Amino acid sequence: MDYDRYDRIRAVQWQGDHLRLLDQRLLPQEERWIDCATAAQVTLAIKDLAVRGAPAIGIAAAWGVVLAAKQGESLDSALAMLRAARPTAVNLMWALDRMKARITAGADAAALEREAQAIQDEDLIANRHMGELGASLIAPHSGVLTHCNTGSLATAGYGTALGVIRAGVASGRIEQVFAGETRPWQQGARLTMWELVRDGIPAKLIADSAAAHLMKSGVVQWVIVGADRIAANGDTANKIGTYQLAIAARHHGVKFMVVAPSSTVDMATATGDDIEIELRDPAELLAVAGQRTVVDGADAWNPVFDVTPAALIDAIVTERGVIERPTASVMQLMFPA
Numbered sequence: 001m002d003y004d005r006y007d008r009i010r011a012v013q014w015q016g017d018h019l020r021l022l023d024q025r026l027l028p029q030e031e032r033w034i035d036c037a038t039a040a041q042v043t044l045a046i047k048d049l050a051v052r053g054a055p056a057i058g059i060a061a062a063w064g065v066v067l068a069a070k071q072g073e074s075l076d077s078a079l080a081m082l083r084a085a086r087p088t089a090v091n092l093m094w095a096l097d098r099m100k101a102r103i104t105a106g107a108d109a110a111a112l113e114r115e116a117q118a119i120q121d122e123d124l125i126a127n128r129h130m131g132e133l134g135a136s137l138i139a140p141h142s143g144v145l146t147h148c149n150t151g152s153l154a155t156a157g158y159g160t161a162l163g164v165i166r167a168g169v170a171s172g173r174i175e176q177v178f179a180g181e182t183r184p185w186q187q188g189a190r191l192t193m194w195e196l197v198r199d200g201i202p203a204k205l206i207a208d209s210a211a212a213h214l215m216k217s218g219v220v221q222w223v224i225v226g227a228d229r230i231a232a233n234g235d236t237a238n239k240i241g242t243y244q245l246a247i248a249a250r251h252h253g254v255k256f257m258v259v260a261p262s263s264t265v266d267m268a269t270a271t272g273d274d275i276e277i278e279l280r281d282p283a284e285l286l287a288v289a290g291q292r293t294v295v296d297g298a299d300a301w302n303p304v305f306d307v308t309p310a311a312l313i314d315a316i317v318t319e320r321g322v323i324e325r326p327t328a329s330v331m332q333l334m335f336p337a
């Protein structure tokens, strides 16, 4: 696999004394980097989606803890502040729990820096492995549909679902990629298309509302998505709109694949009903690119994740292996306490 050809973006970069983030709010119009020197700045970057994507916010939060240690701030306060930045993606809590365990064991700032770097490095290795595992499930010359952005921008690099797509394109299994816009924040239109075009991968953007029609046409064999939290029974929280894609996929005989590192699996959460779904500012729905598009006085409801029941998922791919038709008992075997 020629990773240099398909994997050049590093959106979260530790600079030794501060954290540099590619500001995802501005892409693709502008590639601007922001520098965070404090845990509070990292927290704000996560809340405002300057950095986003489940693994990426966990990695950024780990670096936030390192910054707090270097500044001599209260680590308990920093952990609590970072933990509260966003509720749904469990990678955030997982990374902070890992940092907390090191703190409890007496780690100094240098040791915490090594731990944050390990979290980041392990994510990239996991993504590359998942890419190979997921791509092996796909028949040659397939078409695939993806949702949101699960690429290098959302991770340490390479991506989860987009990593499978990169590996599938490289091996000739995937011939055509479709990406849904992913209203309202447009992660698919703004970010996934940016990554795919940079890699020279044949891709077409579709309106989210075109997905069922696309599946009916027979040109996609798989829907491939990431995850923000996978419950103990395989129910999966992901970007709003994923659930309706899974329903449409099952109706049309299209397979549905979830790709996420084991840090996204939350065996302490029994089912999808127990996952907190982030509600964001209705203003995100009432405007496009900062321009109000809805009549003054209108209200909106803006849940940004939904839960796909395990019964609609054909495969969950993690770096530990592939679970086909996930059930609570197989999840337990793959992810024992």
Ligand SMILES: CSC[C@H]1O[C@H](OP(=O)(O)O)[C@H](O)[C@@H]1O
Pocket (backbone or CB within 6 Å): 052, 053, 054, 055, 148, 149, 150, 151, 154, 155, 159, 160, 161, 187, 225, 226, 227, 228, 238, 239, 240, 304
């Ligand atoms: C590689 S997982 C990315 C995951 O994060 C996204 O959410 P957001 O853009 O709000 O952070 C989405 O659910 C993706 O699947």
